[in-house]
Amino acid sequence: MNYLVFNNNVYLDDGFGVKRLEKGSQQRQVLEAIEDVNICAVDIDVELASAPEGQVEKKDSILARKFLKLHPQNEYILQDEKIDDNIFQVIGIKAEKVREIYALIPSDKVKVFIPYAIALRNFLIRKNIELENGIIFIDDFSDEKLITVFSGQKFSVTRTLTGELENIWPEIKRSQIGFSKKIEEFDNWSSDYLTVITNNQAIADYLSKKDHNINIEYVNVEYPAIEGLQGMENSDNLVKFLLPEEIRGNKIRQALKTKAVFVIASLLILFIGFGFAAFNKIEFSSVKRNYTHLIELNQILERKLLELDINTYREDLKQQKYLNYATPYLEILNILPLSYEIYSFRYYQTGHCNLEGYIYSKDGEPFDEIPKINILNKALIDDYFIKDKPGKRIQVEL
């Protein structure tokens, strides 16, 4: 990640130290080459304004109207952050400045684009410096000093001082008074006791000699705003200044993206349905082919069997006529005791030949036992009533 501070000069931290880039072709060349970047810009205007926070569009409209009333001479890109209930800090950066920055770095490379004061405030919060009672930070950029006043989340417009060290005290006072006036409607900030923080030892020494009533603190950080920019891309409350055309472009891109998601989702759903139908169709074709093949085979076999049947049915019939019906009849007759007389019998086919006979005893003689031997070995013999006479039924499978 790269970090940039845009002031009269551009300060770049590319991970190998902070470089000051002078305006010109070299600056353009360096900035074109960098990838993801967090930016802060010094040249911003800030106002406090009240607006109902319930409806976002109405709030934006009121804040914009109030801001532009105070700064009618330029076109501004605005962002706001909530300070208190229905109170907002409206931060405006000239559209011209945003265009200039985006002309140097494409907006898709810019992850964070915030005011310098927010980056500085972030730095101070990380350093656990209490902002509620108000502090003035003097940031030393060697040839120029940046003076920003903080009271809680609120901050002033950053003033740039390029003159002698002696001029710093009046400038601090002017900044303090100007900020106090600006926020008096919303905050009863007392400026009697001041804390001044600076990253320049000489300024700290000078101010401590100048007024013993102010609390002077020195922080040994060369570029506090750059430190404040670090990690801001992960912040939830992100401010990024975008040009109206960029916002419109983003909206169009977002709409196209949503549309594309819908189209893809629709196509996916469609594809699933189509895939299911197509899969079944392919499976059906395969099964149908198999079926057709089997039917063809069946027809071939049927024709073959027809031909064989015509030529072999006589032989087949002959093979089935294996049984001389007299043989089992006479065998049974030989086994039956003489006391029995055959009343009737029947040969019938059930896949194989069966013999069923009905017998009764001659002249009412008592039933002799029928020996279950030879052909009658597995015969089924049961008592039966034949023509009003007791008899027996014999069933033999042949």
Add this chain to the structure above:
Amino acid sequence: MMILTGIIVSIIFVNIGFSINRETKGVSAQIKDIKIQNNLLETEILRKQTLTKRSPVPISKALSLVINDTRYLEGNSGTSMNIRIERSQDNEDIASHYIDSQYQGIKKLPVIIQVDKSSSETDMGAVLSDIYQLETETDFKANEIDKEGNAVLVKGDVYGF
């Protein structure tokens, strides 16, 4: 709207898919049956390929051979064999009584042979032997032989084309 259209069209496709799937299952069941049928046919063909081939005979000729044979048997054993076609009237085209047999391309004619003059068990053995002889010498196959008292009824079929 687009997703809804996608879902509706997808549902139509899914329905088509299910309908094809049902059809596939139906055809698969038929395939199973045909496979079983083909296996049976193949087994039957293999068995019949081992049989001796003989020229087929028209039913009318087969029937006349059966009648001739009964006459011959009557002369030998002293029995009386009356042949009639099952469920037929006098002066009727016998071809109308042909029915499909278990052999493809071959028909059968159901006939009943009534055997009389069988007066004792010994005679019955001769009658049954005659029926067997009739079967072996002709294309007649008995399905049922029924004897009650002295009457013997032989139901069977004469095969031919």
